[in-house]
Amino acid sequence: xxxxxxxxxxxxxxxxxxxxxxxxxxxxxxxxxxxxxxxxxxxxxxxxxxxxxxxxxxxxxxxxxxxxxxxxxxxxxxxxxxxxxxxxxxxxxxxxxxxxxxxxxxxxxxxxxxxxxxxxxxxxxxxxxxxxxxxxxxxxxxxxxxxxxxxxxxxxxxxxxxxxxxxxxxxxxxxxxxxxxxxxxxxxxxxxxxxxxxxxxxxxxxxxxxxxxxxxxxxxxxxxxxxxxxxxxxxxxxxxxxxxxxxxxxxxxxxxxxxxxxxxxxxxxxxxxxxxxxxxxxxxxxxxxxxxxxxxxxxxxxxxxxxxxxxxxxxxxxx
Amino acid sequence: xxxxxxxxxxxxxxxxxxxxxxxxxxxxxxxxxxxxxxxxxxxxxxxxxxxxxxxxxxxxxxxxxxxxxxxxxxxxxxxxxxxxxxxxxxxxxxxxxxxxxxxxxxxxxxxxxxxxxxxxxxxxxxxxxxxxxxxxxxxxxxxxxxxxxxxxxxxxxxxxxxxxxxxx
Numbered sequence: 001x002x003x004x005x006x007x008x009x010x011x012x013x014x015x016x017x018x019x020x021x022x023x024x025x026x027x028x029x030x031x032x033x034x035x036x037x038x039x040x041x042x043x044x045x046x047x048x049x050x051x052x053x054x055x056x057x058x059x060x061x062x063x064x065x066x067x068x069x070x071x072x073x074x075x076x077x078x079x080x081x082x083x084x085x086x087x088x089x090x091x092x093x094x095x096x097x098x099x100x101x102x103x104x105x106x107x108x109x110x111x112x113x114x115x116x117x118x119x120x121x122x123x124x125x126x127x128x129x130x131x132x133x134x135x136x137x138x139x140x141x142x143x144x145x146x147x148x149x150x151x152x153x154x155x156x157x158x159x160x161x162x163x164x165x166x167x168x169x170x171x172x173x174x175x176x177x178x179x180x181x182x183x184x185x186x187x188x189x190x191x192x193x194x195x196x197x198x199x200x201x202x203x204x205x206x207x208x209x210x211x212x213x214x215x216x217x218x219x220x221x222x223x224x225x226x227x228x229x230x231x232x233x234x235x236x237x238x239x240x241x242x243x244x245x246x247x248x249x250x251x252x253x254x255x256x257x258x259x260x261x262x263x264x265x266x267x268x269x270x271x272x273x274x275x276x277x278x279x280x281x282x283x284x285x286x287x288x289x290x291x292x293x294x295x296x297x298x299x300x301x302x303x304x305x306x307x308x309x310x311x312x313x314x315x316x317x318x319x
Numbered sequence: 320x321x322x323x324x325x326x327x328x329x330x331x332x333x334x335x336x337x338x339x340x341x342x343x344x345x346x347x348x349x350x351x352x353x354x355x356x357x358x359x360x361x362x363x364x365x366x367x368x369x370x371x372x373x374x375x376x377x378x379x380x381x382x383x384x385x386x387x388x389x390x391x392x393x394x395x396x397x398x399x400x401x402x403x404x405x406x407x408x409x410x411x412x413x414x415x416x417x418x419x420x421x422x423x424x425x426x427x428x429x430x431x432x433x434x435x436x437x438x439x440x441x442x443x444x445x446x447x448x449x450x451x452x453x454x455x456x457x458x459x460x461x462x463x464x465x466x467x468x469x470x471x472x473x474x475x476x477x478x479x480x481x482x483x484x485x486x487x
Contacts (some may be wrong), residue, residue: 030389034387037374037377037391037395041377045429048427049378049427050423051382052378288347312377313386316386316387
């Protein structure tokens with residue numbers, strides 16, 4: 001048996017969104033195009049459409065995240081779905097229930113969709129493999145593996161400001177090692193035809209053999225930022241740091257923190273992105289974060305439209 | 320079967336609307352054919368208000384059956400819907416479900432003073448209590464046929480008939 005992508009059914013339609021890895025450009029572009037029309041909805045007085053009326057969407061957050069959970073909740077509510085937030089870190093699991101038992105119980109309550117955030121890589125895949133075929137799963141971040149909706153909203157933002165992916169130089173800067181966002185971004189960027197993707201980070205914050213993902217590796221900001229159109233900053237993940245990956249945040253800022261001087265090394269019309277939450281003065285200077293080239297707040301706005309697009313595409317792709 | 324000339328039908332529709340042009344309509348075309356018609360009517364009738372476009376994909380009642388249309392286009396209503404007299408424009412009126420969806424969507428922009436409907440073709444087969452105030456032509460067509468309006472590179476409109484079972 002051929003092991004097909006677990007996100008797609010036998011006709012190649014999207015059933016779950018677990019990772020951007022292995023998804024064809026046509027699927028990614030369909031999501032971006034659909035999101036484009038949802039941006040219009042989010043700018044109206046009545047920011048709600050009846051598309052998912054009667055559907056039940058469960059936000060399963062095994063790892064705390066107010067922001068991501070809220071954006072999924074807003075997206076689901078704007079589609080008129082009923083949203084249930086389960087902060088599982090402090091409920092059933094602490095009583096000893098297994099992940100799949102939790103999912104079984106919620107499925108028995110007629111869930112239509114699960115949005116899953118988990119500290120273990122592969123948790124969303126496990127749930128997707130386990131649920132009935134009419135239930136859809138969205139990965140809202142699993143360990144250091146993937147965060148596909150973040151990557152998609154980043155792609156949406158890039159397309160909004162730069163139009164065409166096929167003539168861009170993009171740099172991903174910071175803690176690549178612990179970043180599920182970076183992995184999902186790299187897969188999406190290369191699939192969409194960005195000719196040059198760079199990663200800029202100290203050796204201690206890069207995964208082994210990162211070049212195999214098709215990126216160019218730089219350890220020096222001055223070299224790495226030359227001719228760059230898009231700067232994708234990553235958050236320094238203090239909570240995921242084990243051992244001595246870094247001397248100190250101050251030292252990191254000195255070499256890799258994005259200051260106006262370092263930004264001036266990129267193209268004049270380069271845009272600066274950040275998935276949030278930002279550590280000001282660690283990976284990014286306030287003057288840049290709040291500056292003219294920053295598109296960090298538009299990213300948040302577009303994130304709602306992109307999540308609405310993913311939810312409605314999945315809900316519409318019935319088996 | 321021979322189909323009527325879409326350009327002639329359009330002229331006849333435009334004339335009927337022209338007779339009421341003092342009513343100060345704002346035009347709203349339904350994607351895709353209705354937008355072409357609204358654009359032409361807007362130009363030929365010299366309507367000052369900009370015209371709007373609706374893609375009713377998010378308001379359809381068959382989402383559970385057929386999912387999301389692959390190419391949803393943004394809706395744009397560049398005028399205040401509140402208290403406006405709106406003329407909805409669509410190419411083919413049949414079940415009335417598209418019009419129901421369009422009316423629902425318009426109400427999410429505001430409370431219009433009135434909504435009326437112009438359809439290039441009324442082919443009957445209504446499933447909802449909806450009627451067009453302006454019709455280009457009334458056609459009786461076999462239920463298994465789909466009538467589609469097309470626009471050529473030169474902007475000329477034409478009708479095409481398909482078997483419903485075949486993909487577009």
